[in-house]
Structures are given as C-alpha cells and as structure tokens.
Amino acid sequence: MKKLLIINASVRGERSYSRMLTQLFIDNWKSRYPEDRFTLREIGLEVIPAIDEKWIAGAFLKSEDKNAENQAALQFSNELVRELKEHDIYVIGTPMYNWSIPSGLKSYIDQVMRINETWKFRSGKPDGDYIGLLENKKMYILSSRGDTGYGKHEKNESMNFQTSYLQFVFGMMGVKDVSTISLDNEEFGGEIFEKSKQEIFQVINAIG
Numbered sequence: 459m460k461k462l463l464i465i466n467a468s469v470r471g472e473r474s475y476s477r478m479l480t481q482l483f484i485d486n487w488k489s490r491y492p493e494d495r496f497t498l499r500e501i502g503l504e505v506i507p508a509i510d511e512k513w514i515a516g517a518f519l520k521s522e523d524k525n526a527e528n529q530a531a532l533q534f535s536n537e538l539v540r541e542l543k544e545h546d547i548y549v550i551g552t553p554m555y556n557w558s559i560p561s562g563l564k565s566y567i568d569q570v571m572r573i574n575e576t577w578k579f580r581s582g583k584p585d586g587d588y589i590g591l592l593e594n595k596k597m598y599i600l601s602s603r604g605d606t607g608y609g610k611h612e613k614n615e616s617m618n619f620q621t622s623y624l625q626f627v628f629g630m631m632g633v634k635d636v637s638t639i640s641l642d643n644e645e646f647g648g649e650i651f652e653k654s655k656q657e658i659f660q661v662i663n664a665i666g
C-alpha cells in the first residue's frame with residue numbers, strides 16, 4: 459500500500475486546469491491501485507504562511523537549543539515536513555504564474571526546505587555540497603500554462619522557472635524520480651487547447 463500526497467497550488471477552484479489534472483490522476487490511480495491512500499494538501503485556496511524571523515531563528519538551531527518560542531514558530535513547518543516524510547508519492551498540481559510558481563507554492567517550499575530535516579550539508583559546513591533527506595520518493599508535477607514551448611530545446615525553455623525550479627528544489631531534498639506533465643495553451647482556447655487537453659489526458663490515464 460502506497461501513500462500519495464496531492465498538493466494543489468492554483469488559486470482558482472473549479473475553473474482550475476491543474477486541479478483537473480490532479481483529479482484525473484487520482485481517478486486513474488484509484489482504478490489501478492484501490493488499496494493506496496491519498497492525502498490532500500491545499501496550498502492555493504488556503505494561505506501558507508511566509509517564513510519569518512522567528513521561523514528562521516528556530517530552523518537553524520539544534521533541537522536541544524530550541525526554546526518554546528522557536529518550537530512554536532516551526533509547528534506548521536514540522537507538520538508539513540512530517541507529511542512529506544510519511545508519503546511515498548507526491549503529486550503537485552500547479553499553474554505557471556509569471557513564468558514561475560504561485561506564491562503559495564513558494565511559501566510551501568520555504569516551509570519544507572528544512573536543514574537537517576529535508577536536506578543537509580554533506581560536510582556539515584556550507585560548501586555547496588548538499589544531501590537530500592527525502593529518500594525513495596516519486597514525484598509527479600502536473601502543470602498548467604497559458605502559453606507553450608517551455609520544454610527542453612523549445613523556444614521558451616529559458617522562460618520556464620516553473621517545472622525546472624520544482625524539479626531542482628525537490629531534487630535538493632532528495633526527490634530525484636520526477637515525471638513532469640504539462641497542459642499548455644490554456645490562453646489560446648479553442649481547438650488548439652482541446653488538442654493539448656486530449657493529449658495530456660491520455661498521458662495521465664496511461665500512468666501506473
């Protein structure tokens with residue numbers, strides 16, 4: 459039995475295409491692996507607090523040196539980190555906003571990028587050599603974008619700070635097995651978007 463963590467980042471509700479992709483993913487996965495379990499983590503319609511000075515003060519102290527205030531500042535972060543550790547497969551549904559990710563997803567990443575919890579320095583010193591601590595995880599990035607051409611060797615590749623950033627930052631936490639599926643052309647609508655949808659739906663339905 460595997461545990462899947464579904465993370466939805468769009469600030470849109472029913473009109474969101476990235477949510478449509480995560481729902482399609484869930485339906486397909488359930489039909490193949492009915493014994494698997496899902497947890498939903500909402501980070502688009504609910505506010506994920508930005509990290510602040512108290513958070514930073516607490517995160518960089520050893521556990522034995524943390525006082526009650528430091529611990530309180532990290533409580534929500536601890537919950538999110540525990541959730542990541544407890545799940546086997548992460549499914550992130552996210553829009554591209556301004557060539558990058560929604561601010562809620564950035565706040566989420568800031569909350570879970572925790573030294574000695576999800577990553578550490580190999581030598582114990584800041585020397586650019588990092589070890590990710592989330593081991594044996596699989597991640598699916600299901601993204602939705604208005605434009606297109608953001609893939610490898612495509613014309614807008616250099617503008618893609620969305621899937622490339624997510625792949626990089628989760629890689630730093632040890633998540634190396636990542637599949638990225640992107641629904642493009644939402645802004646164009648019509649036939650061109652219909653074609654993109656049908657292609658991506660087929661890709662998602664073939665997962666598993």
Ligand SMILES: Cc1cc2nc3c(=O)[nH]c(=O)nc-3n(C[C@H](O)[C@H](O)[C@H](O)COP(=O)(O)O)c2cc1C
Pocket residue numbers: 468469470473474475476477552553554555556557558602603604605606644645
């Ligand atoms: C604030 C905002 C910024 C956006 N920026 C981009 C962008 O930089 N590149 C792009 O291709 N699409 C952009 N889009 C289009 C969205 O990526 C697209 O509408 C996507 O389907 C939104 O995800 P959702 O349907 O899950 O809400 C933007 C949309 C919004 C609302």
